[in-house]
Amino acid sequence: MPQALDIRQNKYSDVTQEEKDRLFQECKDDERWSHILYGCYECGICVAACPSARFYDFSPRLIAQAVAREDTDLIYTLMNDSVWDCSQCFSCDRCPRGNSPGQVITVMREVAVKNGLNTAKEALEGYGRIIYKIMSTGSQVSPDMLQPNAFPDWGHHVHDIAENLDVWRKALPPETLHTIETGWKVDEKTIIELYLIWHMTGVMDLILGIDEGLHMILVDVMEERLEEAGYDIEFD
Amino acid sequence: MIHLPVLKASDRLFKIDPEEAPTHDLRDELFQLEKEGELEVIRVPEPYMEVKTKYGRIKKIPVEKTWHHKSCGQCGHIPGYSTSIFWLNRAFGLDYYDPTDQTSCTAWNYYASATSNPEAQAAVAIRNFAAAHEVGYFPLIHCGTSFGHYKEVRHALVHQPELRRKVRDIMKRLGKKLVVPEEVVHYSEWVLAMRDRIAERQVIDMSHITATVHPACHYHKLIEEDAVYDSEIYGAQRSAIVTATLQALGINVADYSTWFDCCGFGFRHILVSRDFSRSFSVQRKIEVMREEANPDITVTHDTGCVTTLDQSQVVGKAHKKKVGLPVMADSQVAALAMGAHPYKVLQLHWHNTDNKPFLRKLGIDVDKTWAEFQAECDLIKAGKKEFMTWEDAEK
Numbered sequence: 001m002p003q004a005l006d007i008r009q010n011k012y013s014d015v016t017q018e019e020k021d022r023l024f025q026e027c028k029d030d031e032r033w034s035h036i037l038y039g040c041y042e043c044g045i046c047v048a049a050c051p052s053a054r055f056y057d058f059s060p061r062l063i064a065q066a067v068a069r070e071d072t073d074l075i076y077t078l079m080n081d082s083v084w085d086c087s088q089c090f091s092c093d094r095c096p097r098g099n100s101p102g103q104v105i106t107v108m109r110e111v112a113v114k115n116g117l118n119t120a121k122e123a124l125e126g127y128g129r130i131i132y133k134i135m136s137t138g139s140q141v142s143p144d145m146l147q148p149n150a151f152p153d154w155g156h157h158v159h160d161i162a163e164n165l166d167v168w169r170k171a172l173p174p175e176t177l178h179t180i181e182t183g184w185k186v187d188e189k190t191i192i193e194l195y196l197i198w199h200m201t202g203v204m205d206l207i208l209g210i211d212e213g214l215h216m217i218l219v220d221v222m223e224e225r226l227e228e229a230g231y232d233i234e235f236d
Numbered sequence: 237m238i239h240l241p242v243l244k245a246s247d248r249l250f251k252i253d254p255e256e257a258p259t260h261d262l263r264d265e266l267f268q269l270e271k272e273g274e275l276e277v278i279r280v281p282e283p284y285m286e287v288k289t290k291y292g293r294i295k296k297i298p299v300e301k302t303w304h305h306k307s308c309g310q311c312g313h314i315p316g317y318s319t320s321i322f323w324l325n326r327a328f329g330l331d332y333y334d335p336t337d338q339t340s341c342t343a344w345n346y347y348a349s350a351t352s353n354p355e356a357q358a359a360v361a362i363r364n365f366a367a368a369h370e371v372g373y374f375p376l377i378h379c380g381t382s383f384g385h386y387k388e389v390r391h392a393l394v395h396q397p398e399l400r401r402k403v404r405d406i407m408k409r410l411g412k413k414l415v416v417p418e419e420v421v422h423y424s425e426w427v428l429a430m431r432d433r434i435a436e437r438q439v440i441d442m443s444h445i446t447a448t449v450h451p452a453c454h455y456h457k458l459i460e461e462d463a464v465y466d467s468e469i470y471g472a473q474r475s476a477i478v479t480a481t482l483q484a485l486g487i488n489v490a491d492y493s494t495w496f497d498c499c500g501f502g503f504r505h506i507l508v509s510r511d512f513s514r515s516f517s518v519q520r521k522i523e524v525m526r527e528e529a530n531p532d533i534t535v536t537h538d539t540g541c542v543t544t545l546d547q548s549q550v551v552g553k554a555h556k557k558k559v560g561l562p563v564m565a566d567s568q569v570a571a572l573a574m575g576a577h578p579y580k581v582l583q584l585h586w587h588n589t590d591n592k593p594f595l596r597k598l599g600i601d602v603d604k605t606w607a608e609f610q611a612e613c614d615l616i617k618a619g620k621k622e623f624m625t626w627e628d629a630e631k
């Protein structure tokens with residue numbers, strides 16, 4: 001059962017007010033902030049539209065109110081214990097105030113990751129292999145992910161796919177789809193350009209914030225391939 | 237059972253008037269930025285088709301010269317989705333490009349984990365657009381999330397000069413230009429715009445079929461004004477996407493009360509917290525569709541939606557929920573209507589929920605077509621052919 005969201009007492013009293021204020025300031029410094037939050041009528045339309053609110057103790061209204069009131073204590077609690085329940089469907093973009101609670105949550109998540117909050121690490125536990133896949137291959141979902149142990153709830157069908165994977169991939173008419181480790185065939189030059197983008201945009205710092213081991217493996221893979229392609233680049 | 241008419245959601249007529257749109261036409265701003273040397277706009281190639289968006293603006297949909305921005309989830313887990321899009325292009329003899337110089341949009345990862353940032357997201361988008369432009373084709377986006385995300389990137393690039401500068405610098409270092417398409421076009425818009433031509437070549441009668449439609453959230457909720465609307469469909473109270481296509485094929489599209497709800501995908505949830513995805517998908521979508529409309533099939537137009545609605549039914553069945561509803565993409569239904577092979581082209585063996593009763597209802601010999609596909613697999617297994625080719629699939 002999903003846990004009840006505890007907002008009554010100051011659960012994070014060990015964290016200083018300065019730190020909570022600093023993290024909220026990081027949210028407000030995001031260029032998107034002024035376009036996604038205009039205040040809140042407290043009408044609850046976002047909650048009515050929200051899928052996560054039906055199954056979790058979760059409320060986009062609560063989040064919108066907290067950030068509109070700049071209640072940094074509550075914001076810190078929500079940044080830790082609530083934002084990862086969001087489905088990022090953006091049904092809440094129906095907000096009559098013009099807010100996008102979903103995007104407010106995206107920004108809060110980004111700040112949580114960047115600052116290496118433990119709750120962000122927990123929320124992304126088991127997710128590292130996906131980050132590895134997308135960042136190293138340029139294709140997030142691949143045929144070889146369809147393994148019974150990864151998707152036991154998808155039934156026997158996944159066994160059939162895993163058993164026949166090689167032949168079924170070859171029995172796809174587009175030549176680009178005869179791949180197993182990526183969704184389609186991706187050029188070497190394309191991957192190199194992607195690695196250069198990760199390097200230039202500082203994305204690897206975010207990975208370091210949540211998973212040092214994953215960061216190390218990714219850096220190894222990327223630096224080696226970049227070197228082979230003639231780039232002397234270090235991700236520090 | 238709800239008896240809502242499909243063609244008009246109510247007697248109230250919603251007048252679509254571009255003059256009264258509450259927003260600016262982003263394309264005007266794009267062309268202005270191009271004049272100022274800030275970026276280059278990739279024009280929709282001619283000939284193009286015209287569809288109307290939410291506020292009545294005309295959106296150009298290219299007929300051909302399309303660069304197919306594939307979806308990682310489709311290609312990886314439900315590849316017949318993309319194969320059907322390509323098959324339709326081939327069936328009409330259209331010039332299309334299936335690139336290998338393409339990455340995922342990376343938005344799935346971003347919405348799941350936030351391990352990226354706006355510059356990286358925009359740079360990945362523009363790198364892909366530039367790759368399309370370099371070979372002289374126009375991007376056609378297969379995934380609903382990539383589509384919504386790219387619309388947001390385009391919007392952000394127009395309104396955030398600093399982001400534009402950063403992305404232009406990154407592109408310069410990659411030896412590329414900052415190029416932005418005049419329109420961001422989703423493949424289902426192309427299918428919709430082609431629907432009369434598809435119907436003209438229909439060989440399978442679908443008039444006895446009832447379907448429900450799930451419009452993908454990121455298609456019509458992100459930059460909502462850019463989704464396709466039609467006053468003849470739901471009185472333009474909601475997007476005409478998919479519904480217009482199915483109706484053109486003679487399918488009865490039945491309404492259900494939770495049409496606005498998401499599929500339960502959740503981005504992070506479908507990968508590491510699937511209890512939510514399963515429950516939502518079964519209880520808020522599939523069961524409601526079954527109870528209120530009892531369709532033969534549900535049709536959608538996005539990677540995550542097909543996957544979640546389809547795969548979640550396994551556990552629903554174990555819990556004796558009202559499930560057992562086949563899930564397909566509009567491209568698959570359109571290709572099937574035109575006589576595409578259910579396994580060689582639609583690749584329905586990658587889908588989970590039993591779709592054989594649906595195929596049989598259409599008069600398709602399931603055993604025979606499966607045996608034909610198996611024969612191709614046997615040749616591959618025996619090393620007599622390396623791959624199944626388009627010619628094999630089109631036989």
Ligand code: SF4
Nearest residue numbers: 050086087090092102
């Ligand atoms: S984006 Fe998040 S908060 Fe908004 S409706 Fe979807 S799940 Fe709810």
Ligand code: SF4
Nearest residue numbers: 041043044046064095
């Ligand atoms: S819909 Fe908008 S105004 Fe209403 S409660 Fe939600 S955030 Fe506040």
